[in-house]
Amino acid sequence: NAGVTQTPKFRVLKTGQSMTLLCAQDMNHEYMYWYRQDPGMGLRLIHYSVGEGTTAKGEVPDGYNVSRLKKQNFLLGLESAAPSQTSVYFCASSYAGKDTQYFGPGTRLTVL
Amino acid sequence: LAKTTQPISMDSYEGQEVNITCSHNNIATNDYITWYQQFPSQGPRFIIQGYKTKVTNEVASLFIPADRKSSTLSLPRVSLSDTAVYYCLVGDIARGKLIFGQGTELSVKP
Numbered sequence: 001n002a003g004v005t006q007t008p009k010f011r012v013l014k015t016g017q018s019m020t021l022l023c024a025q026d027m028n029h030e031y032m033y034w035y036r037q038d039p040g041m042g043l044r045l046i047h048y049s050v051g052e053g054t055t056a057k058g059e060v061p062d063g064y065n066v067s068r069l070k071k072q073n074f075l076l077g078l079e080s081a082a083p084s085q086t087s088v089y090f091c092a093s094s095y096a097g098k099d100t101q102y103f104g105p106g107t108r109l110t111v112l
Numbered sequence: 113l114a115k116t117t118q119p120i121s122m123d124s125y126e127g128q129e130v131n132i133t134c135s136h137n138n139i140a141t142n143d144y145i146t147w148y149q150q151f152p153s154q155g156p157r158f159i160i161q162g163y164k165t166k167v168t169n170e171v172a173s174l175f176i177p178a179d180r181k182s183s184t185l186s187l188p189r190v191s192l193s194d195t196a197v198y199y200c201l202v203g204d205i206a207r208g209k210l211i212f213g214q215g216t217e218l219s220v221k222p
Contacts, residue, residue: 004155031205035212042116042199042212043156056208090155097205098144103155 004104012110013081021076021107023091031094032074036087081111116202118213124220130187132216134200137181145183146201195220
């Protein structure tokens, strides 16, 4: 039981490049979340999904897109990366909305 | 605008009880309060969750006053391994709001 996994662990991009971060969970959870973590700001919700085929905007959605084509996967895309998107990105999942969130190990992204 | 506020850092010694308070003045009726622990280079890990009054589990207690505008995480008899960053989370995903505090860096000394 791997829990929540994230790919890749590290990535360096140039301004304007695109990339996709993959989150996978094997706990059959309905809810999945993408957060970004910046120094002194805690975690901020980017997008979330309450089930396969659904997505919704969180607190800081601008510059990001997401897709949930399969229940176990939640993809976060950056179409044109900017230096302001340099951050650590965490994916999480939960069985229901008020349940414990299980977090992945994070992806450290640097945009030059 | 909803805001969740915590002390930036706290120091303690092994064996002491540590209380970390989170302020959330704009908490909504259906919002839950959850606390997470995070070690360097890891994702946050669930500690405890509550809605009102007091909740206790095997690792911590959570105290929530009647007006729910604050909450206090209590860690009994901390050890060196409790050195970590502690986050409070307030919100309800049903209304698309999950707000983390800035985190409290707890340092436990021998």
